[in-house]
Amino acid sequence: MVVDQLSDAELDGLFQALSDGTRRDIIARVLGSDGGYSVSGLAAHYAMSFAAVQKHVAVLERALLITKEKRGREQIVRAHPEGLGKARRLLDEYEGIWRQRVRRIEEILTEG
Amino acid sequence: MVVDQLSDAELDGLFQALSDGTRRDIIARVLGSDGGYSVSGLAAHYAMSFAAVQKHVAVLERALLITKEKRGREQIVRAHPEGLGKARRLLDEYEGIWRQRVRRIEEILTEG
DNA sequence: CTAACCTACAACCAAATGGTTGTAGATCAG
DNA sequence: CTGATCTACAACCATTTGGTTGTAGGTTAG
Numbered sequence: 599m600v601v602d603q604l605s606d607a608e609l610d611g612l613f614q615a616l617s618d619g620t621r622r623d624i625i626a627r628v629l630g631s632d633g634g635y636s637v638s639g640l641a642a643h644y645a646m647s648f649a650a651v652q653k654h655v656a657v658l659e660r661a662l663l664i665t666k667e668k669r670g671r672e673q674i675v676r677a678h679p680e681g682l683g684k685a686r687r688l689l690d691e692y693e694g695i696w697r698q699r700v701r702r703i704e705e706i707l708t709e710g
Numbered sequence: 711m712v713v714d715q716l717s718d719a720e721l722d723g724l725f726q727a728l729s730d731g732t733r734r735d736i737i738a739r740v741l742g743s744d745g746g747y748s749v750s751g752l753a754a755h756y757a758m759s760f761a762a763v764q765k766h767v768a769v770l771e772r773a774l775l776i777t778k779e780k781r782g783r784e785q786i787v788r789a790h791p792e793g794l795g796k797a798r799r800l801l802d803e804y805e806g807i808w809r810q811r812v813r814r815i816e817e818i819l820t821e822g
Numbered sequence: 823c824t825a826a827c828c829t830a831c832a833a834c835c836a837a838a839t840g841g842t843t844g845t846a847g848a849t850c851a852g
Numbered sequence: 853c854t855g856a857t858c859t860a861c862a863a864c865c866a867t868t869t870g871g872t873t874g875t876a877g878g879t880t881a882g
Contacts, residue, residue, distance in 0.1 A: 606731040613729035619718040629807045671849040686801035695741045696791045783879040
């Protein structure tokens with residue numbers, strides 16, 4: 599399998615979204631919440647401006663790692679691990695190839 | 711478990727390293743090779759300068775995704791999926807939390 | 823020895839990133 | 853209605869990133 603049909607650009611965005619500690623923390627926080635977080639609810643936890651957190655949320659949304667849902671004047675952020683799965687499957691594939699390779703080398707060494 | 715002891719900076723570097731198509735291609739190429747690639751052997755495959763590929767290799771090395779081994783005048787690049795595993799384990803953990811949450815919600819709905 | 827090759831690294835440049843402040847439109851509370 | 857709150861978005865700035873060219877040092881081939 600060629601790992602879904604995820605385009606290069608999609609993967610770029612996915613891994614790039616995951617490459618920032620604040621964004622990973624937002625993911626963890628949202629995953630660990632029951633009802634989700636409003637954007638300002640999230641922003642309250644970080645030592646940066648609201649707008650900065652807003653941008654991080656936008657990056658995560660583009661990468662399909664979260665979704666936003668309007669509720670009144672708030673925008674509720676929830677986990678949407680579709681992107682998560684895609685990224686993990688690529689790493690799985692890489693690791694699979696690696697393990698296969700290690701196994702082959704061991705075979706060659708043992709069976710001589 | 712708190713996913714090894716990988717520091718934020720380590721994860722930043724890991725995911726950032728994975729967020730570029732050329733670098734992912736280098737990983738795939740090296741994983742798929744038997745003896746590894748020299749840096750210029752790699753560079754031959756990309757429409758960019760040798761120095762650019764050299765920089766990509768350096769990024770991957772810092773992220774523990776590959777290793778370089780000097781052999782004569784060449785530098786042999788090999789896969790070193792330690793970083794790979796770390797990244798995958800974090801995504802696994804995220805997905806685990808998600809699945810747990812989905813299960814809990816289903817329980818609440820069914821046992822109502 | 824000399825020439826070719828492989829690598830390292832510095833200096834430079836354009837574009838993207840992560841942050842800021844400021845402005846403005848909705849929505850809710852009193 | 854009015855004021856406070858939540859969000860969106862633009863403009864700006866410093867730093868990082870991904871690329872370039874150029875120079876220099878080690879290693880191999882002839």
